[in-house]
Amino acid sequence: MGKFVVKDSFYNKAKKEGFRARSAYKLKEIQDKYRLIKKDDTVLDLGCSPGSFLQVISSIVGEQGIVFGIDILPTPKLASKNIITREADINKTDIRTVLSDLSLAAFDVATCDIAPNLSGIRDVDNANIENLAGAVLKTVREGLKPGGSFIIKSFFTDTLKGITEELQKAFQKVSVYKPTASRSVSSEVYLICTGKK
Numbered sequence: 465m466g467k468f469v470v471k472d473s474f475y476n477k478a479k480k481e482g483f484r485a486r487s488a489y490k491l492k493e494i495q496d497k498y499r500l501i502k503k504d505d506t507v508l509d510l511g512c513s514p515g516s517f518l519q520v521i522s523s524i525v526g527e528q529g530i531v532f533g534i535d536i537l538p539t540p541k542l543a544s545k546n547i548i549t550r551e552a553d554i555n556k557t558d559i560r561t562v563l564s565d566l567s568l569a570a571f572d573v574a575t576c577d578i579a580p581n582l583s584g585i586r587d588v589d590n591a592n593i594e595n596l597a598g599a600v601l602k603t604v605r606e607g608l609k610p611g612g613s614f615i616i617k618s619f620f621t622d623t624l625k626g627i628t629e630e631l632q633k634a635f636q637k638v639s640v641y642k643p644t645a646s647r648s649v650s651s652e653v654y655l656i657c658t659g660k661k
């Protein structure tokens with residue numbers, strides 16, 4: 465019962481406050497705790513559709529900042545001028561081309577809320593999670609500035625340890641955080657990575 469109350473309250477709050485998804489509150493909580501995104505930052509958002517992370521990030525970075533979102537699905541247009549989106553598969557995206565298109569050297573911060581389609585077959589799902597994490601990590605290694613921060617959704621499965629270890633090779637610090645806006649029945653957690661090497 466309690467779990468559904470949490471779902472309903474964040475769902476209703478998102479509708480009322482004009483956010484496209486309840487995920488907005490997960491990112492807001494992470495931002496309140498870690499303060500990783502700053503005014504004027506350039507931010508890369510992987511798996512951005514329908515766009516609630518984009519909405520939150522856009523308001524933090526302000527008019528001089530940029531948030532660039534990528535999703536395999538279309539992202540319905542958002543009005544803010546500092547939001548740019550591209551429909552693309554992260555496995556097939558060369559982030560250096562994106563940076564060059566934006567005339568940027570590197571992003572200050574990256575977020576990744578991608579969830580692979582889960583089949584319920586453990587080995588298949590774990591392989592999908594790991595493959596996707598590989599593509600995402602490559603993107604972040606190539607696209608994030610030294611010292612930059614990265615927030616990535618992961619899952620409490622057999623894959624978490626391996627993914628955390630890979631992130632630890634690329635970042636000075638990796639912490640695990642479960643926002644209260646994340647359903648307690650969900651195995652999702654966020655890995656908060658700071659100090660890109």
Ligand SMILES: C[S@@+](CC[C@H](N)C(=O)[O-])C[C@H]1O[C@@H](n2cnc3c(N)ncnc32)[C@H](O)[C@@H]1O
Nearest residue numbers: 487511513514515516517535536553554577578
């Ligand atoms: C939980 S949703 C993201 C919600 C978003 N953070 C928001 O606040 O609106 C996960 C997204 O990951 C996207 N996704 C899954 N696989 C992807 C891939 N290979 N490349 C790009 N996006 C992908 C899905 O299309 C989906 O829109």
